């Protein structure tokens with residue numbers, strides 16, 4: 336037990352991050368049932384879809400679970416209302432200012448963690464009074480900090496400026512990674528890529544299969560001018576890079592990207608034209624396990640490496 340486990344009432348300090356088109360009730364409840372904390376990713380859901388996922392998650396687990404809310408979401412008011420109405424107890428906010436919603440969530444008895452990519456933003460989290468901080472290095476899949484700070488550099492830097500319970504994210508998929516994160520000053524980890532590639536993830540089979548065959552260097556942080564995103568180097572990526580090399584402005588890049596690309600790639604399995612968000616650590620994942628098997632394996636590795644190092 337450590338303070339992350341105490342804060343959220345979970346067995347292991349492993350959070351499955353909210354992930355568009357991957358983390359619905361199935362994945363969230365599977366991770367929670369295995370002793371970690373599962374998050375429903377509201378970023379790809381209409382408000383009423385989110386309500387349905389919360390209800391199904393409650394029916395599928397009696398363990399704590401949470402909801403991830405990217406704060407730039409257009410229907411943010413409805414999302415916040417639904418989370419409160421449905422009695423959700425844990426919210427992880429991201430992509431925005433933690434000050435805006437933390438006190439409203441706290442007033443309704445909800446614990447709040449906020450995701451950041453620099454120690455500068457850790458101070459904003461302090462001011463907002465969040466209960467925990469997720470510090471995410473640029474190895475991570477999905478949207479990311481454009482400063483390219485790695486997890487190895489970020490965690491000690493954030494740990495230095497805040498005493499808040501701290502979760503490390505980005506490039507962590509194993510028990511060894513969990514132990515390393517704790518050594519750097521974190522209290523636990525948030526993993527995305529590892530759980531995006533499990534049986535219960537709602538990503539398409541095509542996407543999962545492609546990801547478990549990736550090698551080092553097959554993903555890249557791109558779209559820095561629009562919204563920095565780590566994605567697989569597919570045809571869409573090549574079109575974006577070419578346009579950038581030709582001096583494309585933000586509007587042009589937005590036009591190339593269009594709408595619904597992440598759904599197309601991750602959920603519908605369009606591997607050429609879809610935006611295929613996944614982290615660097617995909618290159619170390621070679622099989623599609625259940626979320627329960629993943630949590631069990633991570634904890635086994637954690638205890639065995641701790642024993643080997645005589646910690």
Ligand SMILES: Cc1cc2nc3c(=O)[nH]c(=O)nc-3n(C[C@H](O)[C@H](O)[C@H](O)COP(=O)(O)O)c2cc1C
Pocket residue numbers: 351352353354355357376377378379403405428429430450471474475476477478504505506507508525526527528529531601612613614615616
């Ligand atoms: C496919 C995918 C979608 C993601 N979508 C979101 C999201 O909607 N909201 C969010 O806060 N983070 C999102 N993330 C980031 C994860 O929650 C997590 O912090 C990150 O994946 C951790 O790094 P890792 O991929 O190296 O494990 C996403 C990550 C992936 C791989």
